[in-house]
Amino acid sequence: MKFLFPVLIGLVLISACQSNENKLITIEGEAQGTTWHISYISKDGINFKQAIDSILKDIDLSLSTYVPVSIISRINNNEPDIRVDPYFIDVFNKSMEVSQRTGGLFDVTVGPLINAWGFGFSKKANIDSTRIDSILQYVDYKMLKLDGNILIKEKKDVKLDFNAIAQGYSVDVLALYLEKRGIKNYLVELGGELIAKGKKNTENWKAGIDHPIQNTSSERKLEAIIELDNRALCTSGNYRKFYEENGKRYAHILDPRTGFPARQNILSASVLADDAMTADAYATAFMVMGLERSKQFLEENKDLNLEVFFIYDENNTWKTFTSESLKNKLKQVN
CATH class of the missing domain: 1.10.3980.10 (ApbE-like superfamily)
Structure with a gap:
């Protein structure tokens, strides 16, 4: 049996021009078994890394199994x-x-x-x-x-696991901290989940979505670039966290109804929402639903204000589905 646990990032930040009037501050660190990166525009150049590290430790003391x-x-x-x-x-x-x-x-x-x-x-x-x-x-x-x-x-053997939502929530908490410190233009990313507000110079922040290469290498290839307009973006996929046993591949997203790994045709679900916690949770849910049920869900739940970019498998051919409202903010690389 071979375990394969590369870090699931799914997103790579895309640079824009830097303003000469304000300072672009970039800080980074490690938390929750992955890395985090924050960029923000500041007039006084204050570095918030120590405070960010402290907040993330407090979140772990609450939510980490x-x-x-x-x-x-x-x-x-x-x-x-x-x-x-x-x-x-x-x-x-x-x-x-x-x-x-x-x-x-x-x-x-x-x-x-x-x-x-x-x-x-x-x-x-x-x-x-x-x-x-x-x-x-x-x-x-x-x-x-x-x-x-x-x-x-109801039963003592019930056990909770917030891993499908906690990183998105952590992103929201860090974003709120920046806003309380007067930062209006920022991008917060943790483990590939992110939220962006304001602009970087005169442009919206941008992020890239990985092509779901299903192999064990560290090779990464961009599938699309999304322009973020005061939105959160989270991606879930079965292609970078799995293990192989007896020639079969088992992915980490489980179907709560069956108890077995979800076997749907969506390879990667990227979700935009008003907050990262919501985007994170629904990215996982759509992986369990599959393409057609996810499309139906989006149609029936328009009040959630979700936008999606799915990479899915149809007869061994990879295809994509993009929310209509997202098409003018998304550029496919291939």
Whole structure:
């Protein structure tokens, strides 16, 4: 068995001209098992890296299952009298909202499945239908309820995993911090999830979307460049995080209904939304839905103000689908 876990980025920032009147500040670091990059226009040149690092550590202490003393880890371990914090409440409420909208195709109780398949912090278990059925009895977002700052689990073996939404949320938190410090023109990126506000000089910020090359190399190729206009952009894909066993490839995005990796025709789902937390969650949900159901969902949920760029497989040929409103802001490279 061979595990292949390259970092899923999916996006690369595209440069624009720098203003002579204001300073372009660029800071970067590591957090949540990946990297982050922030660019912003500042008149006084203040560097916010120390504050950003501190915020990201606080978020991990709330939402990371990889931190044993985090709030989510302590809840998963059924420790008594755990009070959740505002970070947890924000992510939980959005998760429940997306779960309800998608009929459970997005579900933060998939934690035990993720670990069983070897995509979490546990080694892969021996998987068969009996094993999956034994886990599925604890996979259902409806078994969770937030009462004030106390999370109630219907079954003690229900375990949460916010990995499909936490990075997007972290981007939103960092963006809000910059805005509170008077920064109006910025781009925040963490692990490929990003949000942009204002402009870089006189141009909108831009980002590139990777071509979903399904191999084990570090080769990257751009599929498209998107012009961001005060929007968040998040990408989910099965092509850079998977493992192979007995000649079969198993991807990390799981279908909460079956307990098995989602086997749909979308290879990469890029979603634009007003905030990165929303974009992040729906990017994962669309990977589970597949192309036709995703298109139907977008038509029936126009109030969400989502725009998408899908790369999908049709009869072993890669094709793309772009929201009509996004076409004048997107340029395909190939």
